Amino acid sequence: ETGVTQSPTHLIKTRGQQVTLRCSSQSGHNTVSWYQQALGQGPQFIFQYYREEENGRGNFPPRFSGLQFPNYSSELNVNALELDDSALYLCASSATGGASAYEQYFGPGTRLTVT
């Protein structure tokens, strides 16, 4: 088990609603990355936060937004939910958001179902 926690574990929402997912990073880690994993696929990078600033974004629309707090925990917000947003959402924390390669520690994920 890593020190990364996510809440909630499971969530069911209706199309058009908004959702907030939460992630607590491992102690000492200042970078959080969010990934979306559709069933049977590999995770896709949504965005990364480094010291409370967005530090890179994947190919996701603006209705996917995030925050990072001074304690380096993070939130992923998704507005106007669509059926295709149903997926496992993973957060990962690491020690730096710079150019270096550091091992990432993944949380257990939040399973979001949109009906």
Add this chain to the structure above:
Amino acid sequence: SQQGEEDPQALSIQEGENATMNCSYKTSINNLQWYRQNSGRGLVHLILIRSNEREKHSGRLRVTLDTSKKSSSLLITASRAADTASYFCATESYNQGGKLIFGQGTELSVKP
């Protein structure tokens, strides 16, 4: 978008046999990482190999990297039923620290 393609998509072997999974990618990389995922849960980091390395070992795991062919392989020796999981390769490009691009994964089933 997916960077890597993994081969095979699914692999079924008996306990004690070796399992080999391959990963190909498209762009220049800083490093390549392998992860394991059990039953749609969180990813567990297995091993990281940098672009200037050719081979790396960790316990029963052996990873090779061929940057000229843009490919990597993961070998699990003497497999166990507990190795049953999905395995993903992920690449990290230069100056893209922490932004991993994953392949589609290989689903490994080890039968006792």
